[in-house]
Amino acid sequence: MLARLNAVVREGFGRYVPDDDYPGKHGMREYAKREDFNFHHHAPTLIIASNKPNYENAMADCALALENIFLAAQSLGLGSCYINQLHWLRDDTGVREFLAELGVPREHTICSSAAIGFIDKESAAPPRKVGTINIVRLALGDEPNRVSHFRFPRLTLENFSGDDA
């Protein structure tokens, strides 16, 4: 089944015209020309998250559901990866026809998917990107502001250095 889906996705990328400059989209079109193309990294399981197309939180809902799946996979000692290709090909007729055969509702938009498999080789944690996260710390009892009848703690904004985590 996944081999057939991979073949259908490969054909889809043959027709695919990227709608922006995102390098991954252009790279994937090139990669799909290769015989060894496999968009789900040969993982034995692919979980597809689809949703109502005119629902503003469609993508957020699906991304959160997949995040829970990634965390569950990690806790079970499994590997997982966010897989975007079905989202890019969500309007491709050939891909949608095959997904409909698999039971994905035709009226849904494809938000994302998760590949789940067995870890081949543990990868090292990548280095932290210093200075990219701002953390608001609550300092209780320090210079409280009175708003209505509540006392609010002072808020301080710090640039996360990544050293103290």
Ligand SMILES: Cc1cc2nc3c(=O)[nH]c(=O)nc-3n(C[C@H](O)[C@H](O)[C@H](O)COP(=O)(O)O)c2cc1C
């Ligand atoms: C929205 C989103 C889409 C992604 N799509 C793909 C994908 O299609 N294929 C893939 O191999 N990895 C995909 N990834 C995984 C990233 O390439 C990367 O491995 C992951 O975000 C962890 O990176 P980090 O450790 O630098 O945060 C995606 C990640 C995100 C957040």
